[in-house]
Amino acid sequence: MESRGGIDxxxxxxxLALLRYRAIDFTKPPHLNQVSPRETARACAIxxxxxxxxxxxxxxxVIHRMxxxxxxxxxxxxxxxxxxxxxxxxxxxxxxxxxxxxxxxxDPNLAGHLSYVFQEPRLVPWRTxxxxxxxxxxxxxxxxxxxxxxxxxxxxxxxxxxxxxxFPKELSGGMQMRVSLARALITKPKILLLDEPFAALDExxxxxxxxxxxxxxxxxxxxxxxxxxxISEAVYLGDRxxxxxxxxxxxTDQTIEFATRDQSLKLTPAFNEHVSAFARRFTELEAx
Amino acid sequence: xxxxxxxxxxxxxxxxxxxAVWETIVRSGWVASYLLPAxxxxxxxxxxxxxxxxxxxxxxLSSIVWGLSASFSLGVTLAIGFFAVPILxxxxxxxxxxxxxxxxxxxxxxxxxxFGFGETTVRASAFxxxxxxxxxxxxxxxxxTDPLLREMFALHRPTKWKMISKLQIxxxxxxxxxxxxxxxxxxxxxxxxxxxxxxxxxGSLIDSARTQQRxxxxxxGVMASSVLALLLVLTIxxxxxxxxxxxxxxxxx
Numbered sequence: 188m189e190s191r192g193g194i195d196x197x198x199x200x201x202x203l204a205l206l207r208y209r210a211i212d213f214t215k216p217p218h219l220n221q222v223s224p225r226e227t228a229r230a231c232a233i234x235x236x237x238x239x240x241x242x243x244x245x246x247x248x249v250i251h252r253m254x255x256x257x258x259x260x261x262x263x264x265x266x267x268x269x270x271x272x273x274x275x276x277x278x279x280x281x282x283x284x285x286x287x288x289x290x291x292x293x294d295p296n297l298a299g300h301l302s303y304v305f306q307e308p309r310l311v312p313w314r315t316x317x318x319x320x321x322x323x324x325x326x327x328x329x330x331x332x333x334x335x336x337x338x339x340x341x342x343x344x345x346x347x348x349x350x351x352x353x354f355p356k357e358l359s360g361g362m363q364m365r366v367s368l369a370r371a372l373i374t375k376p377k378i379l380l381l382d383e384p385f386a387a388l389d390e391x392x393x394x395x396x397x398x399x400x401x402x403x404x405x406x407x408x409x410x411x412x413x414x415x416x417x418i419s420e421a422v423y424l425g426d427r428x429x430x431x432x433x434x435x436x437x438x439t440d441q442t443i444e445f446a447t448r449d450q451s452l453k454l455t456p457a458f459n460e461h462v463s464a465f466a467r468r469f470t471e472l473e474a475x
Numbered sequence: 476x477x478x479x480x481x482x483x484x485x486x487x488x489x490x491x492x493x494x495a496v497w498e499t500i501v502r503s504g505w506v507a508s509y510l511l512p513a514x515x516x517x518x519x520x521x522x523x524x525x526x527x528x529x530x531x532x533x534x535x536l537s538s539i540v541w542g543l544s545a546s547f548s549l550g551v552t553l554a555i556g557f558f559a560v561p562i563l564x565x566x567x568x569x570x571x572x573x574x575x576x577x578x579x580x581x582x583x584x585x586x587x588x589x590f591g592f593g594e595t596t597v598r599a600s601a602f603x604x605x606x607x608x609x610x611x612x613x614x615x616x617x618x619x620t621d622p623l624l625r626e627m628f629a630l631h632r633p634t635k636w637k638m639i640s641k642l643q644i645x646x647x648x649x650x651x652x653x654x655x656x657x658x659x660x661x662x663x664x665x666x667x668x669x670x671x672x673x674x675x676x677x678g679s680l681i682d683s684a685r686t687q688q689r690x691x692x693x694x695x696g697v698m699a700s701s702v703l704a705l706l707l708v709l710t711i712x713x714x715x716x717x718x719x720x721x722x723x724x725x726x727x728x
Contacts, residue, residue, distance in 0.1 A: 281630070283626065283629075283630070303630055305623070305627065307623065309623050309624060309626075309627040311624060311642075311645075312723050312724070312725045313645050313722045313723055313724045313725070322631075322641070323630075323631050325637070325641065326628065326631035326632075326633040326637055326641065327631050327632075327633075354722075354723055356723055
């Protein structure tokens with residue numbers, strides 16, 4: 188594995204690095220601090236530049252001068268030891284947290300099409316699966332008569348056709364997570380930000396949902412940033428794996444290329460080589 | 476069934492034991508019947524004057540329902556208003572404590588001066604004492620929404636009203652029902668006290684029985700008001716159960 192302590196930047200990031208630094212309007216969510224359309228003709232999907240996040244009363248920055256770019260269509264796994272700031276980074280990308288310094292830019296063509304999947308399903312307990320999926324449309328005023336068919340089709344495609352009228356407490360953990368995924372997908376996102384969504388699930392369900400995510404990516408032309416602390420999951424789901432360390436920086440940036448991805452891939456030497464290499468570095472980072 | 480019987484049986488045995496001891500004490504002359512009538516006498520009086528007691532109970536029930544409906548509507552509306560406009564809460568809520576602390580027996584004569592003798596005063600009395608629990612519980616429910624759900628909603632940048640109507644009000648429903656349960660007992664007290672002063676209903680029946688030294692009738696009136704309050708609490712419990720069975724309004728999944 189190479190490029191420890193730095194970023195193996197894709198070519199587009201070098202171009203973006205030439206862009207003039209501008210002051211950030213902290214009152215806006217990060218994805219509204221966009222680059223201009225002229226710049227985006229050559230821009231990446233996500234551009235993070237000298238990003239700093241510090242919380243009050245904490246001795247060190249959670250994210251410290253982090254820079255990286257994500258080209259369009261690339262799916263990134265964000266890996267790292269507990270407490271290294273993976274979730275914070277994802278929340279900064281979504282605009283849930285305000286950044287302290289630096290810049291996060293999302294391509295304007297994609298900026299309105301971000302969706303976020305939390306670690307917990309966070310379903311509204313008094314709403315059925317159908318109503319939970321409909322919620323983002325109701326909140327944004329986008330719900331219409333035709334959306335009912337869309338929601339039912341989406342839930343059906345996630346294997347929940349029989350569970351449309353069930354309340355969350357009547358669903359298993361895996362089903363709840365699929366409803367949560369459907370809720371994120373109903374707004375037709377182009378970038379999906381997922382924060383360890385499968386962490387609390389049993390292994391079989393987890394594998395099924397990993398394949399479901401790969402399938403959705405292919406069918407819906409999605410790209411995603413996937414936070415996980417499972418090395419195998421990170422390698423399986425990511426075109427690229429960013430390994431964060433506890434200083435709030437990216438330790439390793441590795442592109443992962445496989446011709447096809449299904450669960451049998453996990454038995455191949457190439458896959459396990461990647462996993463072993465990340466595992467070694469992961470252990471070193473945890474010990475540090 | 477057996478478990479339910481085992482659960483309830485001690486209470487029934489205690490009740491019948493108590494009535495038996497009470498009956499024995501009065502019949503044997505240890506306590507004068509004009510001070511403490513025997514249960515059998517209270518039962519006989521209740522049967523004898525049932526039409527009067529029934530009409531008085533209906534009149535009290537009507538006042539309670541009126542008072543409770545008014546306090547429910549105003550309490551929930553005020554709580555939503557206080558929640559949506561914090562400055563309103565800071566300005567007015569401290570004075571709403573008046574409704575919690577005011578001794579209704581002290582204010583009832585004032586109500587008679589304002590509204591005269593009759594139902595209006597009784598309804599106002601039931602309303603005043605039952606307002607605060609509904610208001611306070613609703614406000615607590617609105618404020619104590621699950622922060623994880625709040626964050627999830629905020630992702631979609633909803634308007635303030637959408638946030639209140641789709642998250643905060645449904646989250647507050649269990650709290651509102653608890654407030655209603657507390658208020659129904661208080662509304663019964665308020666109505667009876669109002670009737671003592673303004674006339675009508677069970678309060679008036681108990682008061683006039685007292686002036687006639689009909690302690691057995693006083694007991695009948697007290698029993699009727701207790702049973703009425705109990706039935707109202709059970710009705711609220713039934714409605715809550717049906718509502719929560721249809722939709723699980725809980726704070727978090």
